[in-house]
Amino acid sequence: MSSCDAETPYGVVLFRSVQAALAAEKILAGEKIAHKLIAVPRHISSNCGFCLRIQWADREAVERLLPAEKLGVEGIVPL
């Protein structure tokens, strides 16, 4: 376990488009992976839309489930 895991249980998935974040939300809901749409934290990105908060421990599953190119995933970073 990295130090990140110990300190921050959450991560956020960043998308280039708000509508893509909503598409991803439906995928994660279908797979019963805990998530929440939240405003993009200013310290992470200057975009004015929202991103998906996930359990940091789920990040690899999330990476597998979301088609990164199609949804324009810009990254998964610890919160």
Added chain:
Amino acid sequence: MIYFDNAATSWPKPDAVPEAMARFLRECGANPGRSGHALSIQAGRVVYEARERVARLLGLDDPLSVAFTKNATEALNVALLGLLAPGDHVITSVMEHNSVLRPLRHLEERGVGVTRLPCPEGALDPAAVARAITPGTRLVVLGHASNVTGALAPIGEVGELARARGILFCVDAAQSAGCLPIDMGAMNIDLVAFTGHKALYGPQGTGGLCLGERARGKLRPLLRGGTGSASDSDTQPDFLPDALEAGTLNAVGIAGLAAGLAFVEERTVEAIRRHELALTERLLEGLRSIPGARILGPGAAARRVAVVSFNLEGQSCSEVATALEERAGIYCRAGLHCAPLAHRQLGTFPEGAVRFSLGAFNTASQIDAALEVVRELSVSAKGA
């Protein structure tokens, strides 16, 4: 009252449509995607659900490639002005609505080559499309169904032809989306322009452009502005749908559109088509039995959507339409239907014709009642 003007805008709407719009305004009327709070997210979900419904209905593989516009006209402008540049060549037909003809005339004046194929009796021959192709042909744009005669264009054949020749194919589905099956993938269609307020039973002010894989990344946007994404840059994003959706969307309209789409999905396009086909057959058969009635377009109902235009010998179309409304509360549309070249082709320019256009809520008894009045008008004209 009998409403036969569904090709202009459908009416009535399913109750779920105004209900969804009122609910949106009362409960989640925030900006869909500009903020991160719960109301904004809820509004965004409503818009995304509408994208999914549109994609499913039209056989598009990716809901994010549905760009909402305020109507089919705007969608066609986005497609035509976004794609064509001086030196390009585009093929269309004389049966098109001004939503296609006027942007193309504008482009022609700026160096785009435009071929407008004649359509004897209103029918387009796919072989004529093949013959019109030049090395510079970039696009074929056709209406799926004529808003004057209801006639169906040979979309399947032209799609195959365009794909084989590496030419993009754009379909104006203003008169067909919701009442005729459309499958962008199977029919080799690269761009579909649709309106929300006709056979999708949504409100006015809604429509969109669907982009198949080959069309993505090829359109210059018509508008540039805020998208809620890439906010650190003053350059328009190049990804869909944001690239083509500058400014706040008509989210309340889209909420209504989603309810209209749900109505169509639940009833099914096939069942709506069967219902409208039966009514159209009844109407055509009745009109054919009225002396002095000249029907425009194909004789077989199966070759049309539920649009039937006609004239009565010795009477102007506007007189007939006024008499229909005054005698029996029948609402229809007389004139040129924003399709001047189609009426020239059909020999009804500049007088135009009376148009009955039907929808999911019309009934056989309404057809019979309208035919009765048309018959009376025909007889009274003869006696005059």
